[in-house]
Amino acid sequence: MRFSTVCVAAVSASVASAGSWFGGSQDVVTKDVEKVPGDSPLEFCDSDHSNDIVKIESVDLLPNPPESGAELVIRATGTVFETITEGAVVNLVVKYGLIRLISTQADLCEQIENVDLECPIEKGVLSITKAVEIPKEVPPGTYNVYAEVINADQKPITCLQATVKFGGKKESESTGEL
Numbered sequence: 216m217r218f219s220t221v222c223v224a225a226v227s228a229s230v231a232s233a234g235s236w237f238g239g240s241q242d243v244v245t246k247d248v249e250k251v252p253g254d255s256p257l258e259f260c261d262s263d264h265s266n267d268i269v270k271i272e273s274v275d276l277l278p279n280p281p282e283s284g285a286e287l288v289i290r291a292t293g294t295v296f297e298t299i300t301e302g303a304v305v306n307l308v309v310k311y312g313l314i315r316l317i318s319t320q321a322d323l324c325e326q327i328e329n330v331d332l333e334c335p336i337e338k339g340v341l342s343i344t345k346a347v348e349i350p351k352e353v354p355p356g357t358y359n360v361y362a363e364v365i366n367a368d369q370k371p372i373t374c375l376q377a378t379v380k381f382g383g384k385k386e387s388e389s390t391g392e393l
Contacts, residue, residue: 260374284351302367355382
């Protein structure tokens, strides 16, 4: 359950900050999906984002990729174009390889409390920085995360996805560098 909380916190941080998760102004396309600017594995879902309530401008994760048993610092920045109200939800799916671990709908306003915000989230530029602990019990493997965020009036806030691999050797370990 703590892993799902970390996933929702990460997504909430990016939504709430509307950009500090995604730093920079890169136009990188991976598998016909647009990468979220910044140093993170986040991508925008393969859909039209022209009507999204939040424009995520950057998201940075430190470390990237996240490591089990370590602190993860999330920095996100963005712009909120319409007030996000009570009743907004996050549709979250987390898969371990092909196995669905989590498929849930969470109350966004409850979840953003994890990143020290509260509803309503007013229009304007928003930046957040949040540190979360990744449980050391996270099994090694590849995790796929999908998070669709919808306002109470059913307008899309944003949609993000990521593939994160836990338990692989760090680059410095595999090359023998310090």
